[in-house]
Amino acid sequence: xxxxxxxxxxxxxxxxxxxxxxxxxxxxxxxxxxxxxxxxxxxxxxxxxxxxxxxxxxxxxxxxxxxxxxxxxxxxxxxxxxxxxxxxxxxxxxxxxxxxxxxxxxxxxxxxx
Amino acid sequence: xxxxxxxxxxxxxxxxxxxxxxxxxxxxxxxxxxxxxxxxxxxxxxxxxxxxxxxxxxxxxxxxxxxxxxxxxxxxxxxxxxxxxxxxxxxxxxxxxxxxxxxxxxxxxxx
Numbered sequence: 325x326x327x328x329x330x331x332x333x334x335x336x337x338x339x340x341x342x343x344x345x346x347x348x349x350x351x352x353x354x355x356x357x358x359x360x361x362x363x364x365x366x367x368x369x370x371x372x373x374x375x376x377x378x379x380x381x382x383x384x385x386x387x388x389x390x391x392x393x394x395x396x397x398x399x400x401x402x403x404x405x406x407x408x409x410x411x412x413x414x415x416x417x418x419x420x421x422x423x424x425x426x427x428x429x430x431x432x433x434x435x436x437x
Numbered sequence: 438x439x440x441x442x443x444x445x446x447x448x449x450x451x452x453x454x455x456x457x458x459x460x461x462x463x464x465x466x467x468x469x470x471x472x473x474x475x476x477x478x479x480x481x482x483x484x485x486x487x488x489x490x491x492x493x494x495x496x497x498x499x500x501x502x503x504x505x506x507x508x509x510x511x512x513x514x515x516x517x518x519x520x521x522x523x524x525x526x527x528x529x530x531x532x533x534x535x536x537x538x539x540x541x542x543x544x545x546x547x548x
Contacts, residue, residue, distance in 0.1 A: 328480075330480075355534065357535065357536075359536075364540065364541075365540055365541075366441075366524050366526070366538030366539050366540050366541050367481070367524075367536070367538050368538070369529075369535040369536065369537075372533055372534075372535060374533075379533055380533050380535065382535075415480050415481070417480075417536075419534070424534075425471060425483050425486055426471070426483075426534075426536060427483055428473075428480035428481045428482070428483075429480050430479055430480045431478075431479065431480045433478070
């Protein structure tokens with residue numbers, strides 16, 4: 325069990341650029357979640373997948389955000405035309421069953437200049 | 438609306454000074470309450486799951502308890518390495534198991 329991994333760990337970009345993050349869940353986990361966390365706050369839900377199907381998206385996820393999980397394995401989160409307000413820690417988590425424990429990756433810290 | 442509130446926001450303790458963190462929740466049908474530890478710049482690390490009122494879980498100097506309205510994380514004789522932010526979360530009842538988090542309690546233990 326190698327845990328949840330995320331890449332890159334840090335990303336600095338200029339406003340208006342597109343960025344893409346990757347998450348590799350624990351191999352046998354069929355649920356994958358994306359959260360966003362800002363300083364001093366708990367993580368906020370963005371979207372989740374069961375296998376390759378994206379089943380829910382938060383209202384926080386504007387049209388500039390898109391997520392995929394091809395083949396039900398790794399997932400990508402893309403942000404188009406980044407804004408300074410997108411600066412945050414983006415966390416990925418995976419779980420084995422509904423309402424089971426979610427295990428988090430180390431996160432990707434995004435800074436938009 | 439499902440909601441989780443943690444208190445205090447920050448707690449400073451001397452090494453060996455025991456205390457408790459509080460997590461109050463409002464959710465339509467509790468399907469578990471999770472405690473996580475988060476170190477600066479890292480993802481949350483899973484600590485405990487509690488499923489029913491009266492349940493207790495222990496790990497080293499930490500003990501988590503659950504009532505029908507709140508959960509406590511008791512820290513006995515803390516050490517500096519226990520310094521971290523402690524988060525509690527509940528799964529949203531009708532929304533695919535997404536976690537609703539409190540804002541966290543930032544614990545600092547001084548030697």
